[in-house]
Amino acid sequence: MKVLKKSELRRAYLNRREAMGEEEVFLYSERIKRGVKSLPDFKDAKKILLYCPIKNEPDLTSLIWESISLGKEALLPKVDGDRLRIYKVEHSNQLKPGSFCILEPEDGTQVEPEEVDLALVPGIVFDAKGYRIGFGKGFYDRLLKRVKGVKVGVAYSFQVLEEIPVDSWDEPVDLLITETYILKGGKKYEY
Ligand code: ADP
Numbered sequence: 001m002k003v004l005k006k007s008e009l010r011r012a013y014l015n016r017r018e019a020m021g022e023e024e025v026f027l028y029s030e031r032i033k034r035g036v037k038s039l040p041d042f043k044d045a046k047k048i049l050l051y052c053p054i055k056n057e058p059d060l061t062s063l064i065w066e067s068i069s070l071g072k073e074a075l076l077p078k079v080d081g082d083r084l085r086i087y088k089v090e091h092s093n094q095l096k097p098g099s100f101c102i103l104e105p106e107d108g109t110q111v112e113p114e115e116v117d118l119a120l121v122p123g124i125v126f127d128a129k130g131y132r133i134g135f136g137k138g139f140y141d142r143l144l145k146r147v148k149g150v151k152v153g154v155a156y157s158f159q160v161l162e163e164i165p166v167d168s169w170d171e172p173v174d175l176l177i178t179e180t181y182i183l184k185g186g187k188k189y190e191y
Pocket residue numbers: 006132133134135136137138139140141142145167169170
């Protein structure tokens with residue numbers, strides 16, 4: 001079978017995700033959150049990198065507040081030029097009113113990627129080895145290169161393919177979590 005190009009896969013799977021209904025996104029996001037919380041890596045992590053969902057990405061926003069109430073540090077990435085910088089979420093008024101999950105530009109303590117214990121990474125397509133296709137700017141490739149903690153790809157199961165094109169600069173995640181299974185070291189753990 002011909003392997004589709006990254007750009008073709010990006011377009012096809014973004015469309016497919018955009019076609020999801022609100023209830024499906026909600027239900028699957030709840031399951032993925034349960035999966036994340038079941039990971040020993042989550043329990044052990046002190047500093048957790050999350051993300052603010054766009055375009056129907058799994059919505060793990062409530063994990064920001066749950067992590068904080070568990071005594072962990074919740075971190076969010078913010079675009080700065082061609083890179084992502086990481087900021088600690090210290091209180092809810094740091095997040096823009098209404099949008100709920102977008103950091104205000106000016107504030108917050110910056111954290112270096114090397115300090116992150118667990119990184120939750122959204123994507124458009126993943127493969128079974130943890131390789132990832134994002135929006136096409138390589139933001140997470142550059143960031144993940146510096147992360148020494150556990151990298152977890154977060155996706156719906158339809159976004160996980162057997163094989164995708166990989167470039168020299170692509171950084172894989174260590175495990176994948178979907179609404180029905182965790183994929184680690186080539187093994188699928190259904191839950
Ligand atoms: P994505 O991972 O978002 O799907 P790609 O892997 O296609 O995007 O990368 C997009 C661009 O980012 C590429 O053209 C590549 O040149 C650039 N890029 C990615 N990682 C690096 C890096 N570590 N150093 C320099 N450029 C990079």
